[in-house]
Amino acid sequence: MKTILLVPTGEGVGLTSACLGLSYALECQGVKAGFLKPFSQETKIEADRTSALFQHLTKSETVEPIPYATVTQQLNCGESDELLEEAVRLHRQIAKKHDIIIVEGLLPNARDAFASELNSALAKALDAKVIIVSNADIHKASASAEKVEAQLRHFGGASSDRTAGVLFMRTKGLPEGSAQIPLTFDPSLRLVSDTNKFVADIQKTHAHIGTAQLPVIGLVPFSNTLSVPRMSDLAANLQAEWISQGEALQRRVLHSSLIAANIEHELDKFVAGELIISASDRIDVLLASGLASSNGTPLAGLLLTEHHAPNSQILDFCQAAIKQGLPILHTSLSTFETAQSLMNLSNEIPVDDTERAEQVTRFVSSHINEEWLAQLLKGAYNPRLSPSAFRHELVQKSIHAKKRIVLPEGDEPRTIQAAAICQSRGIAHCILLAKPEAVVEVAKARNIELPFDLEIIDPDLIRENYVAPMVEARKGKINELQAREQLQDTVVLGTMMLALDQVDGLVSGAVHTTANTVRPAFQLIKTAPEYSLVSSVFFMLLPDEVYVYGDCAINPDPDAEQLAEIAIQSADSAKAFGIDPRIAMISYSTGTSGAGADVEKVAQATAIAKQRRPDLLIDGPLQYDAASVESVGRSKAPESKVAGRANVFIFPDLNTGNTTYKAVQRSANVVSVGPMLQGLNKPVNDLSRGALVDDIVFTIALTAIQAEQQVEAKASKAS
Template identity: 35%
Template sequence: MSARIYITSIEGNSGKSSVALGVVDTLLSEAPKVGVFRPLVRTHKERDRILTMLLKHSRSQLPYEDCVGVTYEKAHQNPRQALSTIVEKFKRLEAKCDATVIVGSDFSDVAFPTELTFNAQIAANLDAPVLLVLGGRINQRSEQRLGQLAPRTPQELAQVADLARGHLSQTHARLLGVIVNRTDREKLDETVSAIQKVLPEHVPTWAIPENQLLVAPPVAAVLESTGGELVRGSVDLLDREVLGLVVAGMSMERVLPRLQEGALLIIAADRSETLLAVTMAHEATTFPTIAAIIINGDFPLSKDVSRLLDGIDSSLPVIRVKTSTFDTVLGVLRARGVISQASPRKFDIALSSFHTHVDAELLRSRMQVDRGTVRTPIMFAYELFERAKESASHIVLPEGQDDRILRAASSILTRKIAQLTILGEPGSIRKRAAELGLHIEDATIINPTKSALLPQFASEYAKIRKHKGITYDQAHERMQDVSYFGTMMVQLGFADGMVSGAAHTTAHTIKPSFEIIKTKPGVSVVSSVFFMALADRVLVYGDCAVNPDPSAEQLADIAISSAETAAQFGVDPRVAMLSYSTGTSGSGADVDKVRIATELAQQRRPDLPFAGPIQYDAASDPNTGKSKLPGSRVAGRATVFIFPDLNTGNNTYKAVQRSANAVAVGPVLQGLNKPVNDLSRGATVTDIINTVAITAVQAGMSAAEPTTPTAGTDAHD
């Protein structure tokens, strides 16, 4: 029987969806295939938002139709028959999964007064322990403002928990644990203590604090709720959350002091001077950046005002509505903030809050999750991020002008994967991040051309490259380049590693490393690997990005470095030295190169299993491997695949990536004294996050091993 859990509440507005997201994410680290089931949905005509979000995050590839039970209407008409249908559909789904998260109803059906009892009956019939979610906020309309509700006291929450426990007990549903969501941040411990007094000792209680950003509506939701029209600005900024509301009915001088980060301003269409002033303030580094402007009323903007706004060329969204100020405010307050993949910052905060305040290991153990030997891409990523967090490494990102870097930085900082320094002009970087609704407040931002570190870095570079005739003035100029500056930060210990390449060539990224950081002692060549995360395991491919046609000696180096990198990231290295023939069946210069490389690698590292020359099928398929190379420890079960040249490696990794739907993480550079990793110029935000995490882990392991910074080869020479 697979692990299962039933998530329900006693009322609406509890934040159950964010808890469900955290539970799914927790299970993904151990269960190869996580299913999601919604026993009750509003309708079969439209897809349930929460189920759609959770299925996408689980990447289970389960059909939506297999993951829903019955509609509210069916449950009203015949509760017994509805319950039977729910059990039948759940059993069919569960058979395909290693763990299943069941998300109860939304408590939005006012005609169903026994909703908690019905959820408890479903949980009992599915034999699924209940994770009870309590809302730390209560809906008092007099206090409601942009998704904010009045806080409950710990004693009130204890009473609610006791009431819910009674309902669950009456229907023989088992209570696994309680999560209080949106709790008053100053009363987390007091809330947990109060609730535990009314629960059995074996039932844990966790509390997650309120975070305004999770309930704040994005500008897009305000645009829809007000029925407005986007007349100016960038659609890219419609995902930014609205954190406050300012009705600018006063003069310009009175409005400017009231501006706040992330605020939405409502300005009458005939107050053109206020509109202009606010737009200019948004663009100025001396004022907060705002989320959007709504201009209301039937007054048209004059041509001169429009021309002036054109000249400012601001990306700030400006929405036009025809309603009165009062009706416009009501429209804004109707906008809802929901968690979805369209809002990565909300997603990151929800997951970070859950993992910070809920004991994931205890939750998994109470659900009795058994991962087996499978290692999925999601498991690999989870382990990677956990190890990166443990290393607490400081990574420098030289390409602060790229939106992808800023989006990745926001996720990295929110999820505490690494500490960051971003290179570029601080004012423009922070302004752009704020416009995009990103969190990079904890990052250090340095402009290399104005940094106080520049003279020190120039002196160090001139010393390192003295044998090449580099003068201090030349070094000073070169150190103003972000790639050189970032590399020197790593060399001198101001950062533990560097990730670049989203906006620069591979040569621009790694050339400074060859000159400054240099290779490890005993390593003749810098090379790369990709981690190929398949459906059930992780393989390592090298070299697919750096060396066009390595010699036998270099190929041996690449094989040893790749095996060491594999071991660093939990892949047991069994190294296949690939060729177009296996064993002694073929001959020719290319085969001989691989044969010599295999012998050299085995001589240098007799503790590692190597096989070569060997064909890919003999290396990867057990039956073929047994037939072509009997008795080999590698044939049929290789985990590290070494390609004879860049052409073969690059094409193979891309073919496997596309045809097997594998997640390719990399390229990861290896052989340098300190970690520097290259991105492709088509890198996605996820690629950047993964590469930073890998670099952080490499840095953590480097710190544990004493190195000689200037030892090794100057690979650029």
């Protein structure tokens, strides 16, 4: 058991972000960390912010901290030992389910003079390694080091084996562009040269900071983007009331503009993410905001100051904007008082702002030294592929693959944003099939920055090139007129590009049905030579591990031969994504405990799969609980190497598979990635029509990896 205590040098250092970021970095190394905040410093009785965010992001249980009133009372009564004993009890409660625990220390401040001393006692009581968390300024190395030095004294100084490192948060003075937000854990963003230079400057006055004994484990830049509040966060701080709440929970204030001059000179301020501030009697500003929103520009919101709120007649003119979600606030504060309040807004992440918490978590984790993490974990854990590790591997492998992926739904907003992310991060080279002017218009309205090398192809300019090849591909089934007509569908056009090796994969389905995406693939791409059918898998991102479910989307009632093939395809897919497959053939009966045609089919499929692929760990028939729950597996199938340990689940038919995946997804709030099609000559993948931008990004990454896997397989056969 390892415990890491994060000790801040003061307020405003980003302690919550540091805890969440370290937890995520560990998860990406295959280790699920527990979290504990033993002592609350909140005087009000409310849910602890860090604990609540940790529970939401990791889906892990934690415990409530000891209330502030109890902490101060026991310290005042000389009962510090009893207080620490309670902290140890909470720690042991978390330790039952985790091999490593992150503990959040107390903030030293003017009110709580006991914080540093209690942190020191807590480190001893929990036998914890200590990470000092501080803010920094690149141009003030000595002053930054002095803050760390002040805390080190409480833990035995620089020579103590209690201290494990220093994490510098909210670092100012770093070059522009260093504060980009990663899609997932991305160690390539770590500022190695900047860190080395900063450490060298520190060591001119504090030689021990940055050594092997006390390494600097991360230099996290200050990010304006990650410090931005939502519109909903402004109301309480500004004593404001809602005229229209709209999308206040989603819209973020990237920047703000006070409109004081004539409206004709201020129109350049009405851009995506802008908070428009104006006196409430400026009807022209209200109307301009409404017009901008109606034209598709997602302003952060409108903040009206002084005087009275606009009357209903004026608001009637803005109904179109209000229906599109424009948040409108009114405060009786003066414009100057409003500006002051905005400047004093806290940088801390609100409990309910989970989107920002997720971004901050990925951002911080990407700046933590991977080598330090590996040393910390060395020899102490049995890593498994966690959901975070799966997503990390997905992105890293796709970057390495460098594939071209065509997106037929090229003017769809989520697809455009996903393509921009993939292109800028090198996840794939994306090709949007759409009118370039339509893509630019959508990007402008949604404040999406299009990378210069993002490829946008007008379908009308290339369609004719594919008429003859399509007639040849479907010889005897269609003529030129029919081919030309079918190629009006950009999914068919993109599939032809894939068939002719002009791209490496295709992703569609954000606005098309599964049939629209899959049918052209069946007709033009067809199955790989070694397979007789196409099937699908979902990657189910459970809290502690990633499971593979197949087939839940394509084959209604496969026979034994087909079911064996689905199992083999799914096992190979699992391997391609870093999962060591243990395959369970699911049935309503385990072993020979039941009988019937359905059970017999699964038994035959298991035998066929074992014969075809003796290298695979496969067993069946197994009931789902016997496959997934260790105690049930030992009871029902004691000789099985799969029972109780399965991570690839093959369902006997589509009815069972689709029902199970949806039940698990919805009831357990599990993220599912897929369906990923397998068995095709070239990779084509379908999206849910409710897909989020991240879902599309991960599906593009998944498609790129499939393409690379197929290239490697062909090369292996050729040799």
